[in-house]
Amino acid sequence: MSWWYRLWHPSKLEDQLEKELRFHLEQHVSELVARGCDPEEARRQARLAVGGPEQVKEECRDARGTRWLEDLWQDFRYAARTLRRRPGFTAVAVITLALGIGASTAIFSAVNPILFEALPYPHASRVTTIWDYGAEGSRAYVTFGNYRELAERSRSFEELAALKDWQPTLTGPDVPERLDGQSVSASYFRVLGVGPVLGRDFDASDDRVNGPKAAIVSYRLWQRRFNGDPAIIGRAITLDDNLYTVVGVLPRTFENVLGSTVEIWSPLQYDTSLPADGKEWGHHLRIAGRLRAGVGREQAQRELDAIARTPVREFSRPPWASMRRGLVLNSLQDDVTRGVRPALLAVLGAVLALLAIACVNVMNLLLARGAQRRGEFAMRAALGAGRMRMIRQLLTESLLLATLGGALGMLVAQFGVSALIALSPRELPRVNAIGVDGAVFAFALGVTALIGIVIGLVPAMHAHREDLHIGLRQNSRSTVGGQQNTRRTLVVAEVALALVLLVSAGLLLRSIQRVFAISPGFNASHVLTMQVQTASHRFDDDNANRRFFAQALDAVRQVPGVTAAAFTSQLPLGGDQFGAYGIRFESSAPAKQGGNESALRYSVSPGYLETMNIPLRRGRLLDTHDIAGAPVAVVINEGMAKRRFPGGDAVGRRIHVGPDDWAWATIVGVVGDVKQTSLAAGSEDAFYMTSAQGWFTDNPISLVVRGRGDVAAIKKAIWSVDKDQPITKVAAMDALVARSEAERSFALIVFEVFALVALLLAATGIYGVLSGSVTERMREIGVRSALGASRADIVALVVRQAMTLTGFGVVLGLAGAVIASRALITLLFGVSRLDPATYLVVIAMLVSVSAMAAWVPAWRAARVDPTIILRME
Amino acid sequence: MAAKSDLPQGTLDLLILKVVALGPVHGYAIAQRLQQVSRDVVQVPQGSLYPALHRLENRGLLAADWNETETGREAKFYSLTRKGRAQLETEAASWARLTTAVGLILGMSEGGAK
Numbered sequence: 001m002s003w004w005y006r007l008w009h010p011s012k013l014e015d016q017l018e019k020e021l022r023f024h025l026e027q028h029v030s031e032l033v034a035r036g037c038d039p040e041e042a043r044r045q046a047r048l049a050v051g052g053p054e055q056v057k058e059e060c061r062d063a064r065g066t067r068w069l070e071d072l073w074q075d076f077r078y079a080a081r082t083l084r085r086r087p088g089f090t091a092v093a094v095i096t097l098a099l100g101i102g103a104s105t106a107i108f109s110a111v112n113p114i115l116f117e118a119l120p121y122p123h124a125s126r127v128t129t130i131w132d133y134g135a136e137g138s139r140a141y142v143t144f145g146n147y148r149e150l151a152e153r154s155r156s157f158e159e160l161a162a163l164k165d166w167q168p169t170l171t172g173p174d175v176p177e178r179l180d181g182q183s184v185s186a187s188y189f190r191v192l193g194v195g196p197v198l199g200r201d202f203d204a205s206d207d208r209v210n211g212p213k214a215a216i217v218s219y220r221l222w223q224r225r226f227n228g229d230p231a232i233i234g235r236a237i238t239l240d241d242n243l244y245t246v247v248g249v250l251p252r253t254f255e256n257v258l259g260s261t262v263e264i265w266s267p268l269q270y271d272t273s274l275p276a277d278g279k280e281w282g283h284h285l286r287i288a289g290r291l292r293a294g295v296g297r298e299q300a301q302r303e304l305d306a307i308a309r310t311p312v313r314e315f316s317r318p319p320w321a322s323m324r325r326g327l328v329l330n331s332l333q334d335d336v337t338r339g340v341r342p343a344l345l346a347v348l349g350a351v352l353a354l355l356a357i358a359c360v361n362v363m364n365l366l367l368a369r370g371a372q373r374r375g376e377f378a379m380r381a382a383l384g385a386g387r388m389r390m391i392r393q394l395l396t397e398s399l400l401l402a403t404l405g406g407a408l409g410m411l412v413a414q415f416g417v418s419a420l421i422a423l424s425p426r427e428l429p430r431v432n433a434i435g436v437d438g439a440v441f442a443f444a445l446g447v448t449a450l451i452g453i454v455i456g457l458v459p460a461m462h463a464h465r466e467d468l469h470i471g472l473r474q475n476s477r478s479t480v481g482g483q484q485n486t487r488r489t490l491v492v493a494e495v496a497l498a499l500v501l502l503v504s505a506g507l508l509l510r511s512i513q514r515v516f517a518i519s520p521g522f523n524a525s526h527v528l529t530m531q532v533q534t535a536s537h538r539f540d541d542d543n544a545n546r547r548f549f550a551q552a553l554d555a556v557r558q559v560p561g562v563t564a565a566a567f568t569s570q571l572p573l574g575g576d577q578f579g580a581y582g583i584r585f586e587s588s589a590p591a592k593q594g595g596n597e598s599a600l601r602y603s604v605s606p607g608y609l610e611t612m613n614i615p616l617r618r619g620r621l622l623d624t625h626d627i628a629g630a631p632v633a634v635v636i637n638e639g640m641a642k643r644r645f646p647g648g649d650a651v652g653r654r655i656h657v658g659p660d661d662w663a664w665a666t667i668v669g670v671v672g673d674v675k676q677t678s679l680a681a682g683s684e685d686a687f688y689m690t691s692a693q694g695w696f697t698d699n700p701i702s703l704v705v706r707g708r709g710d711v712a713a714i715k716k717a718i719w720s721v722d723k724d725q726p727i728t729k730v731a732a733m734d735a736l737v738a739r740s741e742a743e744r745s746f747a748l749i750v751f752e753v754f755a756l757v758a759l760l761l762a763a764t765g766i767y768g769v770l771s772g773s774v775t776e777r778m779r780e781i782g783v784r785s786a787l788g789a790s791r792a793d794i795v796a797l798v799v800r801q802a803m804t805l806t807g808f809g810v811v812l813g814l815a816g817a818v819i820a821s822r823a824l825i826t827l828l829f830g831v832s833r834l835d836p837a838t839y840l841v842v843i844a845m846l847v848s849v850s851a852m853a854a855w856v857p858a859w860r861a862a863r864v865d866p867t868i869i870l871r872m873e
Numbered sequence: 874m875a876a877k878s879d880l881p882q883g884t885l886d887l888l889i890l891k892v893v894a895l896g897p898v899h900g901y902a903i904a905q906r907l908q909q910v911s912r913d914v915v916q917v918p919q920g921s922l923y924p925a926l927h928r929l930e931n932r933g934l935l936a937a938d939w940n941e942t943e944t945g946r947e948a949k950f951y952s953l954t955r956k957g958r959a960q961l962e963t964e965a966a967s968w969a970r971l972t973t974a975v976g977l978i979l980g981m982s983e984g985g986a987k
Contacts, residue, residue, distance in 0.1 A: 016939075020900060020949045024919060027901040050919045059920065063927040 102412020320582015495809020
C-alpha cells in the first residue's frame, strides 16, 4: 500500500484495522464457545485477553511508519478548517504577517545585491578604484597624467583603467538618440574581467590620440537599435557626426556597476604626451584597477602612497595634480555602496523591527484565541491527545498562517520592490540587480518558516502549561494569569519597538527639515535647467560652437515668461561630475598646507550669476565686456576670498588657472558660497569665468532659465537656431536640489511608513489586550460598580492599565532608541540623535494613541450592568 | 507462562516470519500456532502481534490480502514476500548460531576452566 494511498484514504485504512481486530476477537470468542464456554463469559474473557483495542490500534498506526505524514496531513486539514471558521481572525493575522514579510523581503531584495552579494565579476574583491585627495580630505577625480604615471609605475595591478562619462548622440536611419556612454582606457573590460560576447575587446591600438574611432555596445543597445544583427561587428555608426566602428558587443548578463545606464563605450584616446594645456591634466577621471592575485589592498595602498610621495623626473606633475595628499584606494564594492550603505543598513534595521512587531501582534492574536480555545484543548487532552501532539497541532496552525502570510507577502514584496526602485536615491548602485530572485525567495521562505515556528511556539507552550481541569470547567471564573502576563509583555515589546521606529523617523524628519532650511547659495525656485549640446562637425570650430550657444540663448530670452537665462559648464547640486582645477594666487596668504589648491571651474555666459541669484559680495559680476581678447576676468566665492585674503580685498588680485601659457586672470568680484555637491556638505570653492575667456569649450553645457517659461517653448527656441541639437536632462532646479538629498529622503519615507504601521500595530495590540482583560474582569467591574464605583472610576481603571503598558513600553523603547539612533548618525543633520523634542513628541504620540486604543474597552467596561453580571455567576 | 517481554528483542518478528512462511495465514491463526507449537510457552498478546504484523508489512517482509476463511468469514491473510523469505533465512541462521554459542558456554563443565 503506497504512502499516498494511506494519506488519501485514511478512513479505509482505519476500517480495515478495525475489521482485522474484530475478526481476532470474534475468532477468540467462538473458540472459547466451542470449548464449552458460556457466550457471555467467552466474550468477557476474550476482551480481557485482548486488552484495550484503542491502544492496540494506536500502536498499529505507529507501526505504519508514515504516521508523522498522516498526522501532519490531519493537522493541516484541521488547521485549515479552524482558520476558515474564523475568517476575521485569519484575515487580520495573514495581512499583518504579509505586511511584515513583504516589507522585509522587499528591503532584503534591495539590500542583498548592494551590501552582501559580491559584484558580478570574476574575483570581484580584486577590483578597486583609485581616487585623488581633494581639499578637506574629500575624494577627487584623477588626472590623466597621474593615471599614466600610476599605470607605468605601480606593480600591484594587473590592469588599470581610466574612465569618464560620455554622452554621444547616435544618428542614423532611426531618430537621433542621446546615449549614456563611457570613454575608457582599452583595459577597462579586462579590469572588470568581462569580455565581449561578439567581436573583440579594445586593445592598445584603439586607445591612441586621433586613432581610428572604435566602440563597444551593450547587449541591450545592440538589441534595441541594431535588432541583434551579428553583422554589426565592423559596421560604422555615427556618433556626434563621427564614424565609429563597432568592434564588440557585451554579454547580456554584463552589469556595469560604474555606470548602470551606460550602453556604449569608446577608447579614451587621450594624448600620452600630456600637453600642459589639454584635458589630460583635468581632475575628471575615475580609475579602476584589478589587483594582481595575492596582492592585498593594504599592500597596494602602500605602493600607491609611495609613488605619490616620490615624484620622478620622467613623470612631471603640475602643481594641482601633485598627489601630495596621497591617494585613496577603495574596493569597487565599497566604492559603489558607500553612499547608500548607512541608509540601507538603517532601513534594514527598521524593517526587522517592523517584522518583529508584526510577529508579536500575530502572537498576541494567537494567544487571545488560545484563551478562547481553552475548552477545546482541555477536551482533547482528556480524550488522550498527547501534549506533543497538541503542540504540533498549534505549530501546524501557525505555520499555515505564516505560509499564507508569506504567499501574500511575496505579492507585497513585488509592489514594495517597484516602490523602492522608484523612491531610491539616484546613487543607488546595482538597481538592475534588485528584484525577487532565488536568494530573495529563500529569504522570504526562511523568514516565513521562522515566523511560523516562533509565533506558534509561545501560544503552544501556554496551551501546554494550562491546567486541564480549569479548562474543562467552561464557566470558570479563574483568569489565566500567565497568559495575560505574556500578552502584556508582548504589548510592551510592541510599544517599545514602535517607539524606536517613531523616534528614528522623527529624527530623520527633523534632519531633512534642517537640511532643506539651508540655503544652497542660490535661488532654486522657478529655475528650469536642461543640457544643450552641439553634436555635429559643423560645430568643430569653437567660434561656430559659441555662435550657436549665443544665438540659442538670445532665442530663449525671447520666450514669454523667461526673465533671465544663461549657460554654465556645470550645475551646482546637479549630480554631474565636477571639474576641479588648480588655482595659483599671485600674492595671498599661503594655503594651509602650502602649495596650491583647486576649485570648481564654472565656465558661464555673462548673466549666469544673476540668473541663479548668487549674491555679489564685492566688486562686479561678469558681463558682456569679458570677451576674448579683453583682460581675463574671474569671480571667486566668498569662502576662498576670505581664506586667501584675510585682511584685504580680493578684488583686483590676480590668479592663474588653466594651462601654464594661459593669461593670468584678475579677480573682478566675489560672490556668495554655493553648495556644490550636497546641502549638508560644506561649500566647495569655485571660480567663474566667461566661456569666451576660457581655455576650452565645454560640450554639452547646461542652460538655466529663470521665470515661467514653458519647456516646449524653450526647446523650440533653441531648435529655431539649429533643429538637430539634442536637449536632455530637463529638470526644475528645486527638483535637483531635492534629489541631492535623495538618500535622506528615501530613508525618511521608509521610516515614516514603517513607523506608522508600527504605531497602528501597537495600538491594535493594546486594544486587544485591554478588551481581553475587560472581558475577564467583567465580574470584578460589576462588583465595583455595584459597590458604587462611578463610570469615570471604571474608565480610569482600564485607561490606567493601558498607560501602565505604554509606560513600560516607552521606558524600554527609549533605551532601544538611544542605542538604535547610533546607526542613524550619518543620516542625521543638525539634530542630535538624543534630540529631546523628537523624543517628547513621540512619547506624547504613543501615549495618546494608546489612550485612544483603550477607549473602546473602557467604554464597554463602563457600560457593564452590575445586576446582569452578578446574576450570570 | 511466558509473557511477551520474555521473548528476546526481535524474536517475535522471527517467529512470525517462520509461521507465515508455511502459507498464507491470518493474525489470530498466527497467535494460535505460536502458542500450540511452543506448548503454551509463547503467548503473544494482540497488542504486540498486530503492531508487529503491520511493521513487517510496512517493511515489505509480509504481504497482506483479504480472503475468506474456511468458515466463510473475511480475514486479512499474511504471506511471506521474497524479501521476507531472505530475511527469515538470515535471521534463522543467526539465531541458530547464537543459540549454539550460548549452549556451548552454558555447557562448560565447572572444572573446565583453567
